[in-house]
Amino acid sequence: MNQLLQCKNMSKHFSKVPILQNISFHVRSGEHFTIVGPSGCGKTTLLRCLAGLEDISGGEIWLKQKSIVTLKPEERSVVLMFQDSLLFPHLTVIENVTYGLKRRKMKKKERVSEAEQMLMKVKLLHLRNAYPHELSGGQKQRVSLARALVLKPDLLLLDEPFSSLDASLRESLRGEVKELLREENITALFITHDRDEAIEMGDRLAVMNKGTFIQIGEPFDVVTNPSSIESARIIGEGLALEAGFIPLNKVIAIPAEQKPSEKDYVFVQGKVKAVTVKNNLPCYRVTFDQGSILAVSDRNLVVGQNVLLSAKREDMKKYKNQEEQWRRVQ
Numbered sequence: 001m002n003q004l005l006q007c008k009n010m011s012k013h014f015s016k017v018p019i020l021q022n023i024s025f026h027v028r029s030g031e032h033f034t035i036v037g038p039s040g041c042g043k044t045t046l047l048r049c050l051a052g053l054e055d056i057s058g059g060e061i062w063l064k065q066k067s068i069v070t071l072k073p074e075e076r077s078v079v080l081m082f083q084d085s086l087l088f089p090h091l092t093v094i095e096n097v098t099y100g101l102k103r104r105k106m107k108k109k110e111r112v113s114e115a116e117q118m119l120m121k122v123k124l125l126h127l128r129n130a131y132p133h134e135l136s137g138g139q140k141q142r143v144s145l146a147r148a149l150v151l152k153p154d155l156l157l158l159d160e161p162f163s164s165l166d167a168s169l170r171e172s173l174r175g176e177v178k179e180l181l182r183e184e185n186i187t188a189l190f191i192t193h194d195r196d197e198a199i200e201m202g203d204r205l206a207v208m209n210k211g212t213f214i215q216i217g218e219p220f221d222v223v224t225n226p227s228s229i230e231s232a233r234i235i236g237e238g239l240a241l242e243a244g245f246i247p248l249n250k251v252i253a254i255p256a257e258q259k260p261s262e263k264d265y266v267f268v269q270g271k272v273k274a275v276t277v278k279n280n281l282p283c284y285r286v287t288f289d290q291g292s293i294l295a296v297s298d299r300n301l302v303v304g305q306n307v308l309l310s311a312k313r314e315d316m317k318k319y320k321n322q323e324e325q326w327r328r329v330q
C-alpha cells in the first residue's frame with residue numbers, strides 16, 4: 001500500500017514549551033491508524049498541526065508525496081472531525097452537510113444530492129430538515145461525520161469523536177463508523193485516550209506519551225508485547241511491572257496466605273476492590289501499588305481481601321526496549 005501521509009521528526013513548541021517531539025510515522029492509503037495516549041499528551045495538538053490549524057516548529061509533513069507544511073488548512077485535502085460535533089446551530093442537518101460543498105462552489109442540485117446520499121449512509125436522511133438542538137449526541141456526531149465525508153478528503157482526522165457519548169452508544173457507533181470508512185475507502189487517523197477504542201478502530205496504532213510516540217505496531221502485537229513499561233501501562237493487557245510484562249491471561253489472583261514457591265512464580269501484593277463478571281466468569285478488580293487489573297481466580301475472593309497476583313516466572317516477557325538495551329550492553 002502507498003504511504004499517503006508521512007510525518008518526519010515533527011515537533012511543536014508553545015512559547016518554547018515542547019509539546020510534540022520527534023514524531024515520525026506514516027499512514028498508508030486506505031489505512032485506519034489510531035493514536036492512543038493519556039489526556040494532555042499532545043494528541044489534539046498533533047491533529048491540529050496535520051490539519052494546518054497550528055504551525056509546526058520543526059520536521060516535515062507529506063501528503064500524497066507533497067510537502068504540505070506551508071499550505072493553509074483549506075488547501076490541504078484533510079478534514080478534522082472534532083470531539084464535539086460543532087454543527088452550525090442555525091442551519092438544518094442538510095444545510096450543515098452541504099455547507100463545505102457550497103464553499104467549494106458546487107451547484108445546489110449537485111451538493112444536495114451528494115449530501116442526501118451521505119445522510120442515507122449515516123442513516124439520518126429522515127432528519128434532513130431537523131436542527132442540531134433536535135438531535136441526540138450520537139445523531140450529531142453522525143451528521144458531522146457526513147459533513148466531513150461528503151468533502152471526500154484524502155485524509156480524515158478524528159479527534160475522540162465518541163468521547164461525549166455514553167458507553168453502549170460509543171461501542172455501536174464505533175463499529176458503524178469503521179464499516180463506513182472502509183466502504184468509502186477513507187484513510188483515517190483516529191485519536192483516543194480509550195485503549196479498547198484504539199485497538200478496535202486501528203489497523204495499526206501508535207502509543208503516545210508526553211508528546212512523542214513510544215511504540216507503533218499492529219494492535220495485537222502492541223497489546224501483547226509492549227515495548228516499555230510506559231507503553232504497557234497505556235495499552236498493555238496485563239501486569240506491567242518494572243521487570244517485565246505478564247499478559248493478563250497468565251495472571252491469577254490467589255489468597256495472600258497461599259503463596260507457592262518464589263523460585264518459579266512472580267508475585268505482586270494487591271487487594272480486591274470489586275467483584276465483577278467478564279466473559280461469564282467471575283473476575284476481581286485488584287489494585288496494587290502501580291495500578292489495577294481485572295484478574296481471575298480459582299477461589300471465591302471477597303472485596304477487601306488481601307491477595308497475591310501470581311504468574312509463572314517463565315510467562316513474564318521482557319520489554320522490547322529492555323532487550324535492545326541489553327543487546328547493546330553485550
Ligand SMILES: Nc1ncnc2c1ncn2[C@@H]1O[C@H](COP(=O)(O)OP(=O)(O)O)[C@@H](O)[C@H]1O
Binds near residue numbers: 019040042
Ligand atoms: N494553544 C496552546 N498554547 C499553549 N499550550 C497548549 C496549547 N494547546 C495545547 N497546549 C498544551 O499542550 C499539551 C497537549 O494538549 P493536547 O494536545 O490538547 O492534549 P490531548 O489532546 O492529548 O489531551 C497540554 O499541556 C496543553 O495544555
Ligand SMILES: [Mg+2]
Binds near residue numbers: 044045
Ligand atoms: Mg485532545
